[in-house]
Amino acid sequence: MKDHPEEKRGRRWLAALLLLNLLLTALERTLPVWPYRSGPVLLLTAAGLLPTAVVLWGLLRGSWPALAVFCIGAVRGVGDLVGLLQFGGVSALDRATALTLVVLLSRITVLLALFRQDDVSRYWERRRLRRRRGDLVLEAVLFLSALVLPLLLGALLQGAFSSGNL
16 A cells, blocks of 8 residues: 555654653653762663553554553653642652653654644554554554563563672
């Protein structure tokens, strides 16, 4: 099937929005551990981004389950930010809170782009209609492995630290 020009534009816009979201999420998760800058800590932080990357990849492929997980993450982000501002007050406004707000705004921007009637929503709907059952199985396997890999990596690094090898 040949892509329409608006579908190509929609794919580019959605890919750019999702990449921006991934970069902002990586920055948000790296900021608290940056002072430590050791290899294992940064490796665990990068491994912790795998589930987010798989969800964003699934969203680019038109996956409804990925959209559900993305929406749940956005709602959780709103709840975390409201809780932080409610109980922390003005003193809670620091770099990390501002970055959390920017990540939340980027997630909301992706959701608005998906549900607005423009090139991005047309691309996503056409992509969703072309999906097969194997796509869902592949995404589920990748998502579960992306959840398990950081846990295994953490256990291996904890064992290496406790034995004194690192």
